[in-house]
Amino acid sequence: MTAGSPPGHDPVAGQVTRAEMLVDAGRPEQALDGITAALAEHPDDVRLHLTSGWLHLRLQRSADARRILEQVVAGAPDLAQGHVLLSVALQNCGRLAEARAAVERALELRPDDAATLVQHADVLLSGRARPRDRELARDRVARALELEPDNPSRLLGAASIHVRLGERDRARALVRHGLATAPQHEGLLYADAQLSVDDGQHSRALVGILAQNPEHAEAGYVLFLRVWQRLLAPMDTAVAVLTASALLVAWFMSDSLHGSLRVWAVVLAVALGVSALRSWSVLRHVPRVLVRRSLLDGTWSGRLGAAGLVVGWVGSVLALAALLGLRDAVAVRWFLVLLALALLVAGTGSAVLAGTMLRHARSSGYLAASELGLARADALRGSYRAATVRRAVVVALVALLSAAAAAGSARPDALPVAALGAVAWLLPGVLVVWRLRALGTALRREGAEPAGSVGTARTAVAGRARGAGGLAVLALATVALGAAGLVAVAHVPVLPNEHDADGRYATTPDSGDSDPTCSGSRYTWISCALRDNREQMEDWEDREPIDIPTFDLEVPDIPELDVPDLPEVEVPDIEVPEDTTS
Incomplete structure (x- = not known):
């Protein structure tokens, strides 16, 4: 939100500024009461209606905010900020197609507004985001950071987008950069706590936020x-x-x-x-x-x-x-x-x-x-x-x-x-x-x-x-x-x-053939098996020689075979030529 003209010259701008200060102090309910009272005196002022819609969003009353902001946009169709806030309300109500149309209308009116770019990236990642939507969201966030590289709110929004993209390290770096610029920014402190990996560090950060602002509801x-x-x-x-x-x-x-x-x-x-x-x-x-x-x-x-x-x-x-x-x-x-x-x-x-x-x-x-x-x-x-x-x-x-x-x-x-x-x-x-x-x-x-309670009968x-x-x-x-x-x-x-x-449970051998001392906590089944094998080998070595009986086998007579005489074969002499390769 922006205050508009200096509060000394414009009472409505003073009410808007006071509402923003109360929100920063963690008292949005009191801020809404003040804007409601101001609307009783200035019922046709667009800035008060816009601020009222913004406060309803801060209080998580998206259905009321949507109704207020739809009236604002109907009365001031060229007010880009009204379209942006209406996009947020529609997104919270689950009406993603309308939310995307609203933020794209705001981009047509103010193509170089960093807050609008971040909201467009947020809408693109809502629901079932397609790969090209994810790439476009990265492009929107990068463009927003080029326009406002040190704005704590833009850094916080960009960190939220990178978290949804699964890039937590990048989100953590953006939050730390924002805290270096604005170390007391509650949104960044809360985001830093949420991005903490350690449970103890997370709890300590939350306690620190509440010590700074006991009314931080989230x-x-x-x-x-x-x-x-x-x-x-x-x-x-x-x-x-x-x-x-x-x-x-x-x-x-x-x-x-x-x-x-x-x-x-x-x-x-x-x-x-x-x-x-x-x-x-x-x-x-x-x-x-x-x-x-x-x-x-x-x-x-x-x-x-x-x-x-x-x-x-x-x-x-x-x-x-x-x-x-x-x-x-x-x-x-x-x-x-x-x-x-x-x-x-x-x-x-x-x-x-x-x-x-x-x-x-x-x-x-x-x-x-x-x-x-x-x-x-x-x-x-x-x-x-x-x-x-x-x-x-x-x-x-x-x-x-x-x-x-x-x-x-x-x-x-x-x-x-x-x-x-x-x-x-x-x-x-x-x-x-x-x-x-x-x-x-x-x-x-x-x-x-x-x-998102509004839907079809089906x-x-x-x-x-x-x-x-x-x-x-x-x-x-x-x-x-x-x-x-x-x-x-x-x-x-x-x-x-x-x-x-x-009776009393005691470790016993699995069978009667096993040695009872091979069971209990002092031995494992592997050591027992090795010991049994070693004892069996020693038993074989110490065993006396065994007399193997001999048997006399009768050798049968095998008749002689007549082998015919084979003629002698004369092999002719072959002259081998001398080696001339050298």
Whole structure:
């Protein structure tokens, strides 16, 4: 936006300048209130309407901005900036063909405007970009940087284009160049944080942005999600480790295989440690009050979620320690019972913590009844749905492997506990999808309109059909997981079973012919095989000679054969000529 004439000579220009300053200070709502009040005094001023549309775009109210800017363009068809802002609004609403036409009209009016060139490149890359569109977008960005090489806003826009082109190194260089020119530019600081490879550096950059401007809504929301991601990920890791411990008991708790448990316990311990380090790399840069407020909010659900996190992690550590030394068959059965209890508490805590996250996001205004809030809720729902589908694929593969090896399973009584762990790993994600679906419905009921909601009747019918199909799949998955969880709980080996008679598990030879001392943790099967071969060779060398009996064979008489006399053949003498080559 540009202010126009000096504010001392033009009150409208003064209102526009004040709105721009409020936006720079992170207070776009207050800026919009001022422009709305100015429009009551000057209802026909194009600059105020243009500024109002721009502010609606900044507030992620693209549908309202589109209606305002369409009126601006209708009243001032030669105002290039109106076409550019209208292109942005149409693009946000999903009307890409109209957005491209609007920005191309702006290019006709102002072919050397850097902001228009960047917006044209952005529209070209929206949707399914063709190769020639990508090349044209690069050309537009390069032209814009030639016109305004040090403009922070142009550098930020160009960096965004290069990110969408998959050129993150180039985008990072442009952002750093912009920060060298304008080190306090919030957009560039936020882009620099988003382009950070390291999670800790990303969180530290977000905290720095919020320290400079506590009202930076986007940075606050991203940091909020980052904190909750690092609080929920260890819970999911703990549930996965508890489930894997049950599977290891099912597969390897036998006399001949329990030595493998130590190796797998170390592998799971490394995974648990990596998860803890990743969470610590983020949370150590976040204000402690935010972490405490997230986990310990004083409600019963917050306390239950925190308890689930503690039980999950303590249970995981103790389970790995038990895998290293637990060998009594009855103790293993009670170990499985404790695993089931830990999975129930951890799975419940995971679902409760995810619900607490949504409640905090709602109360903090991140999921408000607006276009932006609805878009965020839909994005979260899509993310949880995709993550749950990926987990379901992993669970299905492990289930197939367990079914194939069920006949030779060491302890089949551990499989129900592993099934309970799979339910505890999947069901919280399904429940969060339910809550986000209900949240989206509530936001629409409160007046939130999704971006690109305008469409044909066929599109609306298709959308309703997809929604009904998704609802049916979600309901079926919930019922199936609930039933599987109940069956698994019912089959947890609480009562004595046939495995109690196994006594204490000890490494034994595979067959009676093998040397018993060739088993155990001090030897590998390779060293045992080499030793057996060496002992066999020594036995052969020390063995006494074997008397081989002789047999007298009668030689038959072979009659003599009459060989006819062959005539002598005279070979004539042949004269060899002398060598004349020399």
